[in-house]
Amino acid sequence: MNIVVTVKQVPDTWAEKKLDAADKTVDRVSVDNVMNEMDEYGVEEALKIKEAHGGEVTVVTMGPAKAVETIRKALSMGADKAVHLTDDALHGSDALQTSAALAKVIATLSPDLVITATEASDARGGVMGALLAERLGLPQLTQARKVTVDPAAGKVSIERLADNGYALVEASLPAVVGVVEKINQPRYPSFKGIMAAKKKPLTTLSSGDAGLDAGSVGLAGAGSTVVDSQPAPPRQSGTIVKDEGDGGVKIADFLAAQKLI
């Protein structure tokens, strides 16, 4: 199996997220950056599939120079090689442009399986998997909480997370699969893994190297523009329900009002 897994570097989940005042892009400079947490599950799943069926795991990321830290983490976990698409010209690309760029790189790798996570914790578009599948002309399976590949039959099947249970869905390979956090427990890189990562092949591409037109990427050419933004309102104080014999009903009413039940 030739597996490609996409990973994105995002501002630390624990840090306060901000937009750059000048161009309204995500501020990735003044914060600690980490691998999008859900992508760790994607990497883990790719490694598990490789361990079961053999093959190779290639990590693909588009992001600033610093995103190489995220690539190293994936390589220390056990991925075999990586492609880093990075270029000042890419700064501010929107999801559509990002997907075009990533698809171009992924196509050159001729994968049997592309694994993405369901969403990245910064922009939270939840769209990249679908955009990639469309551009690559591949079937897409989403919200996978379990993945089973059958290389001999050229098939991949998943348990797709549903509101009350799961659906069994399958597709022919090659395919794009999006995973959710329930799928596995990502491993921590060992020191041996960290050392080994230093020697693994890493290809760094500029937008030109990847064959992308200068005008097709970056803030200027983005199809969508961030016009304005507001900080999230502070969390509201909780509702205190006093139990006067009807506490249960009040809680049920509250949950119903929040559309939780």
Next chain:
Amino acid sequence: MPDTRLTDEQEALRKTVEEFAREVVAPVAAHHDETKTFPYEVVAQMGELGLFGLPFPEQYGGQGADYFTLCLAIEELARVDSSVAITLEAGVGLGAMPIYRFGTEEQRLQWLPELTSGRVLGAFGLTEPGAGSDAGGTRTTARLEGDEWLINGSKAFITNSGTDITRVVTVTAVTGRSEADASGTGKAEISTIIVPVPTPGFTAEPPYSKVGWHASDTHPLSLVDVRVPAANLLGERGRGYANFLRILDEGRIAISALSVGLAQACVDESVKYARQRQAFGAPIGTYQAIQFKIAEMEARTHVARTAYYDAAARMLAGLPFKKEAAIAKLFSSDAAVTNAREATQIFGGYGFMNEYPVARHWRDAKILEIGEGTSEVQKMLIARHLGL
């Protein structure tokens, strides 16, 4: 002056252990502290992560890092839970390290692959009920009978000695006496001997009821007519004393790292709390009395960390490091105890409640001034280096 900057790989490992501590250790730390239970599932995961193999070469199942990298891992664990940190420190520094440093190739191959995997634990039994700081006063004896050592005696306060996964305890014992001197007794010849667990006659007595380190495993040991093969002698006969001094010198750097982790945890918790706790209409962190306390805590932690980084760097560079290790241990254990006391103060009444980590840090701190050489012993060592 040796370089104390972290390499990219050391920094990556430090970050990994920081994450591991936050995600795996922290959620169960209070539970194991309260129930005084050994966190087997955490230790197993530390093993999978390769922490028990950090300073050993790959041919023994190790990770091929070094002692400094081990210390970084110990510091990160101690920011969350001292018990788990000492389990690693003792397992590697006292359990596996003597076998690696002084063992024959056969002994290394017999014990290290299991120990470095973290699936089994080793312990080092030096202290006795009547001999701690003055370890030369060891009473436990080992007599060579045919091709076996016959060991009799007892040990006190031995870490990792009675868990379900303890498979080896290295003990020091008197194996003879030099020519009788004027007093007629002669000087004790001390050697180190590997005792596999279980061995008939070897018993880990019920655990101590301790003030802190509740999730760490500590037992008195009794050895009654314990027989092990003559080949279990570790290192040269009569070199036991010199060998464990080397092990303790290194161990001081690791205990210093553990102390720094605890001291740092107290700073972190205090900053968070001081920002949020209101008194007299403002967060207590706006009052200079609290700010100064925290500033001093941070300064102490920083100096302590610099001291252990330096001692570790000297050791790895092959330079003399005994004095620096003693200074690091002396200073950082004091920093840990002081920071824990100050953090508890900053938390007010909540600081005295077991559900807050600072209360646990406060209970866990004191032993740092006692284990692997008391503060007085560190001062004796430093004074000796000054020619006194």
